[in-house]
Amino acid sequence: MANRKYHHSKALNALGLFVLAMLMQRGGATEFEVGGSNGWTVPTDSKALSLNQWASTKRFQIGDTLLFVYQPGQDSVLHVNKDAYANCSTASFITRFTDGRSSFKFNESGPYYFISGIEENCHKNEKMKVIVMADRSKTNQTSLASPPSPSTGITPSVAPTGQESPSPPPPPNGNGASFKVMGAMVSIGGFLLGSPLLFLL
8 A cells, every 4th residue: 555655646746747847848938148249249250150140050939038238329229020131221120229238029930130220230240030930839739629620532432232331430529639639648647657646546
């Protein structure tokens, strides 16, 4: 009996750690200091990464934040659209930052474009394109929750003369997907927690 309680306690601890790890993974937003130690500036060292090269080495997700560090009064940051980015147009922008330590949070996936508020600096490559990845977990949850669509293009077979046609299979009910999800959760839970907990249920 004591051994059984030990396995039950161990399984619950494992489940708790697993849930905590999942919550930390989903809630763990990251702050990226743009350009690393060089900051938001005109690239001067030919051996240093450009701002776009720096951005390409990172994996940006929804909820992450960019921190632009620069000299206030001598530079600024403009969040712009694709055309303004390509042409270094400072005339129109979505958001303008001038405080020298500016934060920008990603609220959705897709491309984001930033240029220096000084047009000459932008032409000298003080500009950056960032791609924020889509939230795969929401896509997977949607696909799991949706019932399978009926297949098309299948011709029913005709029974030979004198024999009854086989009755068509019953249409799938709306609970098929939820049974699959439950089955997957039980399988994962059994794998992670071990069989002793399953015997206790």
